[in-house]
Amino acid sequence: MAGGPLNKVKTLSKSQQAYHWIKERIAQQEFTPGYRLVLATIAGELDMSVVPVREAVRQLEAEGLITFERNVGARVSMVDxxxxxxxxxxxxxxxxxxxxxxxxxxxxxxxxxxxxxxxxxxxxxxxxxxxxxxxxxxxxxxxxxxxxxxxxxxxxxxxxxxxxxxxxxxxxxxxxxxxxxxxxxxxxxxxxxxxxxxxxxxxxxxxxxxxxxxxxxxxxxxxxxxxxxxxx
Amino acid sequence: MAGGPLNKVKTLSKSQQAYHWIKERIAQQEFTPGYRLVLATIAGELDMSVVPVREAVRQLEAEGLITFERNVGARVSMVDxxxxxxxxxxxxxxxxxxxxxxxxxxxxxxxxxxxxxxxxxxxxxxxxxxxxxxxxxxxxxxxxxxxxxxxxxxxxxxxxxxxxxxxxxxxxxxxxxxxxxxxxxxxxxxxxxxxxxxxxxxxxxxxxxxxxxxxxxxxxxxxxxxxxxxxx
DNA sequence: CCTCACGGGAACGTATATGATTTTTCAGTA
DNA sequence: TACTGAAAAATCATATACGTTCCCGTGAGG
Known part of the structure; x- marks a missing residue:
């Protein structure tokens, strides 16, 4: 086909999609500090399973935007x-x-x-x-x-x-x-x-x-x- | 009961086990820089599935100890x-x-x-x-x-x-x-x-x-x- | 006849989905 | 207040789909 060497459309992995989606929401303050992030809900919203969402959340946790508690869940970090x-x-x-x-x-x-x-x-x-x-x-x-x-x-x-x-x-x-x-x-x-x-x-x-x-x-x-x- | 407030034995989650296990190996230089980390292998070694291992790897990636390439895998970071x-x-x-x-x-x-x-x-x-x-x-x-x-x-x-x-x-x-x-x-x-x-x-x-x-x-x-x- | 470039396909490993299990939380009741 | 049970949500195992890499066989050129 004519396409040239740009066949790689570079589809983001689902985890990355979720990552950016959540980060955006936090930036836009749709998710405010203290907001409870429910994996299943977000997964449903993004039409994917919870696994990638979970990964995205862990990434955001590492950056400090989200705090995570075992067996409880994630919430947007509070800044006191x-x-x-x-x-x-x-x-x-x-x-x-x-x-x-x-x-x-x-x-x-x-x-x-x-x-x-x-x-x-x-x-x-x-x-x-x-x-x-x-x-x-x-x-x-x-x-x-x-x-x-x-x-x-x-x-x-x-x-x-x-x-x-x-x-x-x-x-x-x-x-x-x-x-x-x-x-x-x-x-x-x-x-x-x-x-x-x-x-x-x-x-x-x-x-x-x-x-x-x-x-x-x-x-x-x-x-x-x-x-x-x-x-x- | 007599125990006091220390009933929580705090079993680490499997992801955390994997996290510490890998980190320890890297610290001990059993995994040297450039070493290829195969999720399934590590999972087998630790008697768990790949999912927690994957998460552990992503955490270590966020810390910079591991570099990860999509669809390829993880390796211990090189320090040049x-x-x-x-x-x-x-x-x-x-x-x-x-x-x-x-x-x-x-x-x-x-x-x-x-x-x-x-x-x-x-x-x-x-x-x-x-x-x-x-x-x-x-x-x-x-x-x-x-x-x-x-x-x-x-x-x-x-x-x-x-x-x-x-x-x-x-x-x-x-x-x-x-x-x-x-x-x-x-x-x-x-x-x-x-x-x-x-x-x-x-x-x-x-x-x-x-x-x-x-x-x-x-x-x-x-x-x-x-x-x-x-x-x- | 040897060398090297190209292409097909198997092997390996990751990415994600689905479902079973465990933990926590919360409401209702004694 | 303390206890019980049910609902919600996270954790993890298993299964499958998909992408990459590597090896090997074929054919053209030297």
Missing amino acids: DSQYRTTMQVISVVESAATALSARELTEADLRQARAVNEIMASRLERFDPRAFSALNQEFHHILYCRCPNARLLEIVESEWTRLGHLRDSIFAFVPDRARESVREHEEILGLIERAAPLNEIEEAVRRHRKGTLSAFIEHEHPDEAAGFPAL | DSQYRTTMQVISVVESAATALSARELTEADLRQARAVNEIMASRLERFDPRAFSALNQEFHHILYCRCPNARLLEIVESEWTRLGHLRDSIFAFVPDRARESVREHEEILGLIERAAPLNEIEEAVRRHRKGTLSAFIEHEHPDEAAGFPAL
Whole structure:
């Protein structure tokens, strides 16, 4: 037949279909934290048997999106305050390292794009929409760290972000006051990268930036514990 | 009944049995990197069906110990030079952070124990056994970071070490010359912790220490590329 | 006559379905 | 509150379908 060498249509295995289906639902918040995942139901919905679904669930468990209890079942992971804090701390460590390692690889275009995003953020300081602002923030940082040549480090950064689930999209809903300061710090980070500052300075700047947001969050939610949380 | 709350004997599920069985074999190097894992064979060996084995394999895949190819099968992950380097870089980032966060939590006993381990290492500098030395090195660092209150960070450190597989036990087989310097740097790190130095100094010291070992390794194995590897 | 490329098919192993078994949960009752 | 039984759901075994790999035989070219 005429087809050429592209006969391989690459049908996803059923486990992978289930995996993506569930992940999508979680991302869209159709399955909210605490939601009980019943294998048979999902299997029915996807027109397959429970075996592949089970496998998908185990994969998602390994990623931390789902918690699983023997003979009981799976539910979408809860992210409580304490988890939020530990995860954000991990992110502040690995993302700052990734950004520093990425700095020398960034192109002119990357920097332009990052600056553009930050300018949009600045322009939205009035008429503030926390969710949109968080999304832009996410995008800004992603541009800066995604050229990091250490693939494993990148994987960890991304996986920690997905671990946070929908909270990642609403950081500034908790601490709107940080927004202005955040934009300014972004500018500072861009400056350091552009003038090819030492990598450790870039790393420290990003870490300070994240730490600032986290501290603001902690002080806002738990003014009493603020001092008790260990930081770097 | 008299028993108390420990009636639960907690029989492991078959998947978990398989999981631990395989992991153990890999750790003992009975399954060496590249080894082909045949589900049915393992299932037979463990007197169970392939389904739980399959699940165990997928879990190990998520941890990075096993690589899996659709419709082909599973094999124990290879760790090549490049992976070694990226993983060690990740470790240098996360372990140093974990150690710093752990520093204030360490007890007198912890420090005594760490110092004892380092003294044993020092005493073995003559009659040098790389594997034993690597194991002691591992133990030393584990004592220092294991009190880190950020559980997630600890998980990442540990998982990166297991990712390295048997290479983690033989670092000093590649670069024996680093041994003496290593012991000295351990002493320095202990000093910083004991005199309650700022956390960032502790973190930097650990990172320098790891970076030193990694550089020594790179220079030894690939004298040409030494300059090309990005570092912090 | 030897070599090597191609193609068919058996052997091996994975992917998924179905059904039996076990565990947990929950409602109803003493 | 404690106990019992039934329903729901997970776990695993067995069976079958499907995809890959490897080997071997055939035929063309050197």
